[in-house]
Amino acid sequence: MRISVFLLLLPAFLPAVWAELSAKTKKERDDTKAQNFKQPKIKEDHSVLVLNKGNFDRALKESKFLLVNFYAPLSGASLALLAEFEKAAEQLKDDKNPGVLSKVDVSAEKELAKEFGIQDYPVLKFFIKGDRKNPLNCTGVRTASSFVTWLKRRTGPSAIRLLNLTHIETFIGSDDVVVVGFFKDLKGTDTETFYETAKDIPDLPFGVTNNAKHFVKYGISGDTILLFRKFEEERVGYEIADGNRLTKEVLTKFIKVNELRLVTEYNQVTAGKIFDVGIDSHLLLFADKTSKAFDKMYRSFKTAAADLKAQIIFVLVDTNESKNGRMKEFFQIRDMDVPAVRLINTKENVRYRMQADKVTTENVKTFCQGYLDGKEKPQQYSEELPEDWNKNPVKVLVATNFDEVVFNITKSVFVLFCAPWSQRCKKINSIWDQLGKKYENSENIVIAKIDITANEVDSVIVEKYPSLKFFPAGSDTKIVHYTSAQTLEAFCEFLDKEGKSKKPDEKSSNTDEETKDEL
CATH class of the missing domain: 3.40.30.10 (Glutaredoxin)
Structure with a gap:
């Protein structure tokens, strides 16, 4: 009797069961299709992802390390940087680096520009693990090689561990300027500061060691950072005093000041370094390098620089170089003025003129000291009209x-x-x-x-x-x-x-x- 009743009820239940099984099977098929479906890749231009409002979030999710270049296509500075950015992207792609380079046209993507506070351009921001709210600023990086190094130091070690004497000697000879940190404890706070500083100075090679033989060879007793240079004073050191802590700001300034020569010649390569040093006072010598008087004048200028390098950056502008025409225009240097010495405070954008007939060490030092003491008057477009201007013959x-x-x-x-x-x-x-x-x-x-x-x-x-x-x-x-x-x-x-x-x-x-x- 029980069997017959079950058989009688079975037709009533089967449609419902079949419907449920059918829906479940359809959902599984749909899920499988969704998993198998791949979204088209984000468009690339010279290995650089082209981002917009619609794909920006997706790029963050798909890229563990994402460097974004916010640029304006009509900006000369943007286009110059973008060319180097694209070269770096090709190199990183070949190296299989996890860092991804991308760009946003701020003239078209105004909402993204507003979200990230882009008021000037180009601006570079680095996003880590999809964190949209806290990107890092990438500043002072202008060449393809520097972009590659900057990213590698963000995604891997920022300084090379120097293991033996041959290794450190080879490293020191590898470039015009190299930075070596000598630390007894490679896990200490000062060493961490050294690593963090290295991340933001991609133009220079950084090495680190705790090898006792290295300390002996280079006559070092305590934790010290050395700059090895192939010009002027070949070795410049910063020793960390007992009880003091190394700060990133102090170390950065020490490195950037001392990687420059006493007098840096202005050109497209050095311009960025001059402004990144962190010293607001720049003294410029406008001179023709082909003139007979140049060598003597330059030596006098360089001698003055030796005593003032931590306070004023000394710069040479070759007036015989056509590319320096804009510099002459900005400082209003005429051919009749050359040689000329001008000083500018870049923070306040105030210019000063050295009132001397000849460029000598004494004249330059007197002018600089007067400026540092607040005695020099800023250059003016017009003097004040004297009340008695019309009373004398x-x-x-x-x-x-x-x-x-x-x-x-x-x-x-x-x-x-x-x-x-x-x-x-x-x-x-x-x-x-x-x-x-x-x-x-x-x-x-x-x-x-x-x-x-x-x-x-x-x-x-x-x-x-x-x-x-x-x-x-x-x-x-x-x-x-x-x-x-x-x-x-x-x-x-x-x-x-x-x-x-x-x-x-x-x-x-x-x-x-x-x-x-x-x-």
């Missing part, structure tokens, strides 16, 4: 009143463009004062002078100092360039001639270039 001009005085309708103006510290200018000053007295009561001629080193005048091109120029009355364009003898008699003869040949109301349509009267 020789009128004083500055940038703010120059055009108004020289380009007037009623009087012609004869101007001395001078540098107060120039010996040639000093010789002519007394004669100029005599000339001013002689024409003090003239109705149509004014004698004036301007310190061209302290005032920037756009309306006149000054080729040298002292320079003498005559501005005829009634013309706002014509300039007569005086090139004759610099004597009182010659000046008077010139003025008498010019005063009689031009009437006050006579105007000229000629330009400066068209009327360069060479006398």
Whole structure:
């Protein structure tokens, strides 16, 4: 009876069981398909992942170490860095490094730029194990080799363990500058600081040792960091005093200051190093390396640098190199100014001019010490107009009143463009004062002078100092360039001639270039 009842009920239960089994089987098939389905790879450009809002999170999940370059395609700096970035990506791919390089076009991906606070570009951020909230900043890295080293030190050891004498000798000779940490305890706090510092200075090889024979060979008794260099002083050391702790900031500055020469020549390779040192005061010598006076001048400049290298970075700018044109423009160096010494405080963007006729060790050191003591005055676009500028026989001009005085309708103006510290200018000053007295009561001629080193005048091109120029009355364009003898008699003869040949109301349509009267 029980069997018959079961048989009778079985048809009623079977459909439900079959439906349940069918749904379960379908789900398993769907899950299997989902597991077998692979999303298309994120697009690559020269082995660099191209990221956007839609795939950024996926890239984080799929990459244990992800370095992202936030760039702007119309930025020259972005494109220059991107070219090196792409080279690094190819190298890392060949090395099978776990680090992945990617890029984000901030002009198109504004939400990502806002999320990560990208206000300038290029900016590089390093993401570890998918952590979107706490990326590390990658700064001061500009070449393909540096990117590769930077990533390798983030994904592996940041310093090479030097095992024996042959190993350390080979390592020291491997590059122009190498850093070696001598630590008795390789697991100590100071050693960890050394490793962390190495991660952020990818341009230099870092080695570490606790081998007692190494300590003896290099005359070291306590924990010390040595820079071995193939120039100037071949070995520079930083010994960690007993009871003190090594800090990353102090060690970084020590290494970056001492990896530079006493005088660093400015170029595309060294520019980054100069600004990464951590010293805000930079002294620049603008000089032509092909000139006969260069060697002596450079030696004097270098000698001054030896006593000030921890306070001021000394830089040489070769004015004969066309690529340095922008530097000359920024510091407003004209050909007539060379050689010239300028100092800039990069933090405050304030410039200073060395007021000396010659580049000597004494002049450079005096200028630098005056700056460090706060006695040097910043370079100005215009001096303040003296209250008595118009009361003396020789009128004083500055940038703010120059055009108004020289380009007037009623009087012609004869101007001395001078540098107060120039010996040639000093010789002519007394004669100029005599000339001013002689024409003090003239109705149509004014004698004036301007310190061209302290005032920037756009309306006149000054080729040298002292320079003498005559501005005829009634013309706002014509300039007569005086090139004759610099004597009182010659000046008077010139003025008498010019005063009689031009009437006050006579105007000229000629330009400066068209009327360069060479006398």
